[in-house]
């Protein structure tokens with residue numbers, strides 16, 4: 001059975017059913033996916049069987065009520081007391097049941113009688129909550145929402161340690177945090193490696209260099225922190241989560257290659273983040289190096305190098321020979337001085353997760369960059385929904401340290417689970433407070449997860465939606481050359497529609513990289529590639545982020561798909577065409593197959609694929625599909641007026657002689673743009 005068929009049967013939209021299937025942990029792709037009989041069974045039994053079997057009087061249950069807070073304790077039946085359901089946000093069936101003091105399955109049954117099919121962990125529409133609560137004699141109260149952020153930056157405001165306003169005299173200069181960005185192969189990694197190799201002191205205790213997402217270099221008695229995941233993918237991923245860690249972005253440009261598409265992108269990203277930018281013109285050891293050409297190109301980008309009268313610091317360097325690297329470090333320190341970077345090391349530590357993983361023998365480890373205050377061993381720390389007491393801190397040269405101050409990176413052991421990169425961490429006064437905050441966030445996330453829609457996929461968009469129509473299709477467009485990029489953009493702009501708009505979140509030249517995926521993920525966009533391929537990391541990232549990537553080599557196919565995708569955003573109009581009526585003359589009880597309605601087709605026709613409504617005394621008592629249509633003993637695909645037939649209805653055995661079955665077909669009228 002296909003998803004959409006089951007959806008029809010359950011009178012749910014395919015989308016709602018898909019959500020439900022996902023909530024049940026089933027890996028189904030779309031409305032055309034086929035469900036196994038077990039899965040169908042599971043969904044059907046997700047809510048107790050037939051509505052008739054379930055309903056409300058089950059209130060006689062003897063089982064002890066769940067240990068839920070609301071029922072006012074000793075007062076006997078005292079309806080005078082105002083009973084309230086308090087909503088903190090979306091509420092799921094289980095919680096609503098708890099608040100109402102009923103069993104979840106009882107509530108599910110009750111909801112079914114209201115035509116709401118929800119499983120225990122599914123969200124209940126606020127209007128439905130209102131109705132159900134009312135029935136039980138409860139009023140609904142919405143707890144005032146605190147200003148909320150979207151899910152990823154998990155920076156809840158709840159019991160955040162009292163905001164510290166640092167006094168000016170407490171603030172101390174802190175090391176600058178530097179990221180290398182730029183086009184692939186221009187030497188970001190080589191520069192980082194060179195600096196690290198030549199500048200990072202080996203651990204005194206014989207520790208070995210650790211990869212902790214950042215390392216610290218001392219030059220002329222000053223420290224510089226380098227984030228060692230170069231490239232703007234990581235940079236933007238962090239920023240997408242609300243963490244701008246970088247103070248100075250060094251854009252690396254190979255002197256032989258000059259400005260390339262990703263260089264431009266990196267510049268845009270640095271500008272967008274409003275961080276200080278400088279340029280390292282790398283590979284000056286090459287014979288083909290042309291520093292002046294790079295500067296000219298920068299000038300064309302509206303960035304004037306310092307020695308040409310502007311304020312952009314450009315340092316010619318070579319990661320291969322080490323030439324110019326000291327000068328680069330000096331310039332970084334000079335920039336840092338001008339930025340007057342300061343932080344108060346005396347307060348409780350606060351900062352961001354650079355990376356985190358589960359490590360053998362260590363449990364969850366998080367590489368943290370401290371932004372303010374000092375992190376210490378023994379601190380109660382919260383990172384998003386994770387918390388723990390800091391067991392150990394390990395620095396970039398593998399040495400265990402007791403504290404980490406502003407701009408320092410350390411590997412932290414002791415968290416109870418693995419936080420996401422970019423998550424903010426904070427130190428709390430004690431374990432109890434930390435645990436409470438983390439638990440609350442975890443719960444909040446869970447609720448958000450059940451109410452967060454999945455990302456757009458072209459197929460989703462192509463399929464008719466039954467929910468509120470999305471009116472904007474967002475795409476990230478990548479093409480091989482500027483010429484085709486412009487042509488496609490123009491053609492896309494020419495797709496005129498009053499109902500759906502097309503937004504191009506990014507249009508760029510070059511293969512599809514991880515960064516494009518992150519951008520698409522952040523803007524719920526699909527990625528369209530024309531004559532380009534995916535970079536190795538992009539495929540994995542797309543999978544992880546649930547971003548759809550489509551590659552084309554024929555422009556018309558691309559445009560057709562986009563047009564279809566836009567049209568797919570429009571809800572199709574559903575039209576019911578009544579094709580006939582059949583009257584139930586007699587009901588046959590078949591031992592194996594249940595009840596069959598012996599009918600006479602009074603007008604029109606009955607087809608095995610039509611939908612049916614059972615009308616009794618002018619009231620519709622059932623609406624759904626036919627389970628079988630028989631003419632004498634044989635399956636029939638169509639039975640016409642004046643003929644007799646046997647009809648079984650899907651999941652509805654309660655018909656009676658005299659009922660009229662109205663047969664209809666649903667016609668979907670696709671809307672055009």
Ligand code: GDP
Pocket residue numbers: 182183184185186187188189190191230282283284285286317318319320321
């Ligand atoms: P990334 O993709 O920007 O991280 O670039 P890599 O650091 O991986 O460098 C790409 C290639 O350029 C490697 O083969 C490096 O050996 C080479 N490379 C990097 N820096 C220099 C340099 O200063 N001079 C020369 N001749 N080659 C370099």
